[in-house]
């Protein structure tokens with residue numbers, strides 16, 4: 001994403017103009033734009049004119065609109081999925097992937113315009129390579145500003161292409177810093193060996209499956225792209241070895257030197273325990289990824305989540321989750337690492353967002369670590385399932401004791417209030 | 426109470442033509458129209474439209490199946506693609522009520538061998554496949570030709586010691602690696618039992634397949650390797666001996682035969698045998714098996730000692746100290762669990778392949794009810810239905826099969842794309858329920874990382890596994906009384922009994938979304954076999970449980 005213009009004063013009020021370039025940028029914008037913000041972006045509107053002769057004429061005009069945001073919606077339309085489609089119309093060149101994400105903003109028009117009435121309800125579909133200006137009524141908080149900083153780092157696109165596969169299934173995933181795109185899925189039935197059918201149907205279906213994987217790989221993994229740093233083939237059992245070897249030998253057979261080199265240089269095989277896409281978290285915490293890609297956002301998230309669960313196993317009193325409990329821990333200055341999902345900052349209530357921003361700032365001020373998870377990664381999804389917020393504590397705290405303390409404090413506060421009420425009346 | 430293989434000429438009185446057990450088409454009633462695809466299709470259509478109009482009289486010569494009439498009344502079958510019918514579907518031979526009577530009679534008949542499904546389990550390389558291969562041969566189930574071919578083949582591949590295992594390890598990769606990767610199904614027959622063998626893989630990586638086999642089993646045969654260090658490795662925490670036992674117990678298996686194998690490797694050491702039995706006996710009790718329902722037997726699969734008999738030189742050292750039952754003696758005494766033949770029909774599919782002729786073949790063990798040739802079955806999830814053209818049990822064609830039987834069904838007039846492993850076939854009038862979310866009572870296994878709300882797991886139900894989350898920790902329960910100990914626990918740690926809510930997981934990662942369909946599942950109180958689940962995570966089984974209620 002390009003930063004076109006930025007003006008934010010000390011109090012945090014101001015505006016930022018950004019130019020999104022790819023899917024990931026749309027995701028950034030989705031995380032930046034809140035209800036109540038003012039967003040200015042170009043849109044196309046169909047305008048009807050009535051000529052002097054009375055005939056109506058309809059044409060499209062491109063105009064810049066400013067909306068007071070009522071709702072933001074992010075969608076990533078599915079790439080062709082399902083069974084091994086070899087539909088050439090979906091063909092995506094291996095170098096540049098077609099954009100699949102879209103961002104829709106709806107709200108009331110706040111800028112006078114010759115075509116649209118002030119206050120009229122309108123929608124904006126944010127487009128790639130068109131400037132979007134965001135003005136925040138409530139001011140730019142630290143989380144929002146650091147999101148802008150991250151978003152404008154030179155775009156890298158997909159850094160890892162991962163195939164999670166099992167016998168008959170494969171998911172082709174592209175991991176960029178902030179999102180995982182499941183570019184394609186294959187699911188073919190492999191008859192299991194049986195007395196009646198023998199093994200021949202099994203072998204035949206398997207061979208076909210490997211060919212399908214090879215073809216899908218060519219279409220969905222930008223293997224020749226220099227920014228793609230690793231190709232991971234992950235599976236339980238030995239499927240990954242067979243797939244890897246098949247692709248190498250097939251590349252040799254077909255004389256595809258680029259693919260051969262890419263596999264030789266970038267591919268590694270990772271064992272995972274199931275063939276479902278959620279095994280990506282196992283990929284992320286594998287030694288292969290944590291050593292080679294440790295500075296990437298997805299690797300850091302994977303490691304942080306793994307550390308949380310390990311802590312839960314070894315010392316339950318130092319692994320807390322849930323908004324209330326984590327807030328208590330933050331109050332007590334006990335947090336060593338905060339895990340928080342970007343989903344929580346998208347709360348429609350500004351007060352809720354403020355609460356989470358305050359926790360983040362408090363933890364950062366103590367010099368502790370904050371990992372903001374992207375809910376577009378599998379690790380973020382799993383954190384979302386666990387309320388979206390968790391913390392590793394620097395010292396053990398008993399949840400029940402803390403809860404009791406908090407209840408007492410609350411009682412006390414209420415009593416005091418009641419007393420002051422009495423005193424004042 | 427019995428998996429009944431019907432006699433070769435079932436209900437002969439109803440069949441007007443002579444019935445040959447190998448051809449299901451022979452059971453088609455006399456009005457069968459001549460072959461002629463187009464004409465046939467339109468006739469079928471005609472027949473259907475009349476029955477749908479409500480004036481249905483069953484086709485002449487066929488005893489009406491009440492269920493089919495119900496079906497047409499409900500208009501459920503309207504999706505059937507009639508033009509797909511290339512062969513006249515066989516008609517249902519016999520009304521359900523009469524069939525139930527007949528099945529009961531057959532099963533109670535003294536002469537009838539009882540049928541059961543036996544899963545063969547144990548740590549990798551314990552000798553499960555070798556034992557089964559040898560047993561099949563000894564019982565005359567594997568012919569000399571196959572035996573010789575396997576010997577030659579395995580020798581050539583430099584895997585001579587796997588010659589017997591090749592009888593079950595059928596795929597190229599299994600043979601190359603000398604490791605069973607998926608369940609092999611075979612049949613054998615002892616004096617009083619018909620046994621369907623499910624030879625499971627022992628390797629940790631293939632536990633999902635092992636579970637698929639265990640889910641279809643009534644009893645288990647545990648094979649352990651007695652050789653020095655090997656028993657210990659398998660019995661270790663990281664080994665599969667314990668894990669397999671816990672899994673089969675969780676899936677409802679209560680009877681186990683333990684074969685202490687490879688005793689030739691330890692010179693038939695009686696003390697070694699006794700020590701191993703003692704360790705296992707203690708663990709079996711601890712895992713909830715009754716001592717009276719667990720039996721032990723010393724064997725050597727490789728040498729074929731004590732499978733059928735203890736004759737010959739190889740068995741000499743064993744004869745010194747052992748005069749108990751042989752493996753076959755013990756298998757012959759296994760008691761099949763009771764079968765509910767009047768329950769609604771449920772067949773969870775464990776394998777699908779192309780049949781020899783038209784149509785598709787599916788394998789499954791019947792978990793309630795009876796299925797017969799000619800019957801229309803609905804496949805769930807989805808809205809497809811098909812007609813049973815042929816039923817095979819132990820490679821023989823039969824007219825019907827009852828609860829507990831593992832059978833191959835050949836289906837016609839059904840779109841195979843709609844079928845997948847995990848699909849449940851049922852009668853159109855008694856559909857299995859579908860759910861995305863349900864509550865369950867679980868026992869948490871010996872796990873390191875406690876279960877948190879929202880934990881991502883793989884849900885195992887019959888032969889399939891699906892991504893799911895433990896969406897709510899409802900309460901922890903007292904193991905004895907089942908009473909609530911704590912509501913809304915923060916985590917579930919090892920050994921706890923708890924009530925939880927489980928939801929199939931919908932991924933919202935961008936891009937290609939896998940469509941999440943509800944799965945056919947029933948509360949344990951409705952159908953035991955449809956209501957058992959296992960939860961796994963990171964290659965470990967973390968909990969087992971039963972479905973309490975479907976939420977949605």
Ligand SMILES: Nc1nc2c(ncn2[C@@H]2O[C@H](COP(=O)(O)OP(=O)(O)OP(=O)(O)O)[C@@H](O)[C@H]2O)c(=O)[nH]1
Nearest residue numbers: 549550551552553554555586604605627687726727
């Ligand atoms: N000496 C000896 N070797 C045996 C005996 N039974 C099996 N073996 C050997 O043990 C090895 C493993 O045998 P398998 O039958 O493949 O073992 P398995 O339990 O089926 O293995 P998985 O299915 O892969 O878990 C083979 O090399 C067999 O020859 C026995 O009774 N004595």
Ligand SMILES: [Mg+2]
Nearest residue numbers: 553554604605
């Ligand atoms: Mg085996």
